[in-house]
Amino acid sequence: MRLLFTFWLSCCILGPFPAYAWWETGHQTVARIAVAHLSPEARAHAARILGVEDTPQALADALAAASTWADETKAQTQTGSWHFIDLAVQDDKTRIPLRCPDNNCAPARIRLFAAQLAARQPVDSPWSDLDALRYVVHFVADVHQPLHAVSDADLGGNCEQLDPPVEKARNLHALWDGALVDALNPDSRALATELEARIEQMPSGEQSGMAAGNQDDWVWESHELALQDIYTNLHIPTEPVLFPASCKVAPEAISSMALEIGNAYIDEMKPIVREQLIKAGLRLARLLNESL
Numbered sequence: 342m343r344l345l346f347t348f349w350l351s352c353c354i355l356g357p358f359p360a361y362a363w364w365e366t367g368h369q370t371v372a373r374i375a376v377a378h379l380s381p382e383a384r385a386h387a388a389r390i391l392g393v394e395d396t397p398q399a400l401a402d403a404l405a406a407a408s409t410w411a412d413e414t415k416a417q418t419q420t421g422s423w424h425f426i427d428l429a430v431q432d433d434k435t436r437i438p439l440r441c442p443d444n445n446c447a448p449a450r451i452r453l454f455a456a457q458l459a460a461r462q463p464v465d466s467p468w469s470d471l472d473a474l475r476y477v478v479h480f481v482a483d484v485h486q487p488l489h490a491v492s493d494a495d496l497g498g499n500c501e502q503l504d505p506p507v508e509k510a511r512n513l514h515a516l517w518d519g520a521l522v523d524a525l526n527p528d529s530r531a532l533a534t535e536l537e538a539r540i541e542q543m544p545s546g547e548q549s550g551m552a553a554g555n556q557d558d559w560v561w562e563s564h565e566l567a568l569q570d571i572y573t574n575l576h577i578p579t580e581p582v583l584f585p586a587s588c589k590v591a592p593e594a595i596s597s598m599a600l601e602i603g604n605a606y607i608d609e610m611k612p613i614v615r616e617q618l619i620k621a622g623l624r625l626a627r628l629l630n631e632s633l
């Protein structure tokens with residue numbers, strides 16, 4: 342009983358509710374799209390690492406299930422900073438290395454874990470190839486959530502409250518993590534099928550163009566998207582370059598906001614969310630095809 346009570350205390354009162362990036366739906370959708378674009382060699386290698394049969398369906402289900410492991414374990418492994426990069430509104434692209442001390446940011450971890458998977462002999466890493474694969478799958482999706490690549494002294498939109506909340510989302514970050522993806526379709530299998538149909542209609546040149554770039558390019562694209570479609574669109578004031586440890590010490594202009602998100606904004610953002618999920622899926626497939 343006491344144990345149960347302690348668990349309840351730590352999960353529901355003391356601990357912050359885990360902020361799953363793209364929550365489950367987004368991560369699983371990206372993983373499912375990627376599997377549809379893997380080479381036979383990469384598919385066989387991924388199936389071996391995951392310990393599942395090498396069929397498109399088995400691998401899609403296994404990679405989708407593996408795609409949220411990094412969020413589920415980040416408190417124990419103290420790897421929360423690997424899921425984003427705090428690029429200030431005032432930064433330019435050359436500041437990416439500066440904002441990533443000791444490789445503790447998403448783009449650096451994508452690079453390092455993809456390199457581990459690409460190595461043909463065992464590498465000196467505390468992480469297994471299964472861990473490396475689960476991290477790459479997760480972080481490529483994370484950097485396509487625009488609020489994982491920006492800071493306006495607001496912990497990537499975690500400090501701006503929504504009033505009223507949108508579904509379960511009580512702040513701006515959660516809106517982009519979950520509510521906007523779920524507004525497309527809360528079922529990752531159905532959403533991936535729907536987005537795949539859009540991909541199939543694209544000329545192949547457009548597909549390969551979308552899959553292009555490296556992790557820094559993707560981060561920068563997300564950053565610019567956040568500035569235009571989130572901060573400017575929602576009239577959020579630009580704050581000085583600050584990285585507060587919590588929203589309690591964020592600037593008043595940010596922490597006192599009560600954003601009203603209407604259906605018009607949600608509808609306006611849907612094509613952007615769709616495109617970010619498609620890009621993340623195609624880019625993840627390209628990276629895995631090069632690494633596995």
Ligand SMILES: [Zn+2]
Pocket residue numbers: 361362411412424479483
């Ligand atoms: Zn994450």
